[in-house]
Amino acid sequence: MAIKKVLITRHGRKFYAKDLESDLHTQYGFVKKEDIEKSKEGDLIKSNTEKEFFIFSPSFIDLYRKIKRDAQIIPLKDIGFIIAETGINKESRILDAGSGSGALACFLASIAKEVVTYEIREDFIEVVKSNIGFLNLKNIKIKNKNIYEETDDKNIDVAILDVPEPWKAIENCSKALNPGGFLVSYSPSVPQVADFVNNLRKNESFVYLKTCEITEREWEVEERKVRPKSASIGHSGFMSFARKVTK
Ligand code: SAH
DSSP states (O other): OOOOEEEEOTTOOEEEEOOSSSOEEETTEEEOHHHHHTOOTTEEEEOTTOOEEEEEOOOHHHHHTTSOOSSOOOOHHHHHHHHHHHTOOTTOEEEEEOOTTSHHHHHHHTTSSEEEEEOSOHHHHHHHHHHHHHHTOOSEEEEOOOTTTOOOOOSEEEEEEOSSOGGGGHHHHHHHEEEEEEEEEEESSHHHHHHHHHHHHTOTTEEEEEEEOOOOOOEEEETTEEEEOSSOOOOOOEEEEEEEOOO
């Protein structure tokens, strides 16, 4: 069901009004559907217990945080790094494999020209389709294909692999990428990085750039109690970057 409005308390607790057919129940009491319906962007409305909420329409990131997650999705800290390192922008044509829940594909589609995403599992393709519809994206193409075996895509600016054996997809990514295009591999474990980079170094079409891991540490700021939050995200994945240099 589509999310119509976002309600946020002064302390940053966020609630989503999914449809405007019923009251919105929160731990701070309920907000009447009529109040939500007649609200304007940025209005301050109150629940039956007088708790205040600011109300506005959801932005892309509000909706993105609510997508279905059946496969392990790539965290935002890593998406941000991939975008920054490869300079993905509104002109970019992206190849993504495998789709999983389509998190990366959807995020990139919100800023790039076009995304084609490969997935071997039909059950995941259904999740991706549902997320694309939920986010109302029009520029993603899903292919039920094995990236190790085939690709008919060309003129790709950035190819991103999040598959168990990324080294098996190097040749296909090479065919799809433009000269100067980037190949990125995202892997959770060290042997995958070793096999990917060692294979890449043997391939004359690519120049290997680097492998990185991004650590995000959130801080708690409460008066003068300012310190790292105790529970932070652990390891997610390593990112290896290469550049396609030949025609
Ligand atoms: N980056 C995704 C998560 C990918 S999970 C996200 O952010 O949501 C890895 C996915 O790759 C799984 O869904 C798996 O089915 C798919 N996969 C594994 N091998 C593949 C292959 N050879 N070709 C295409 N997809 C593959």
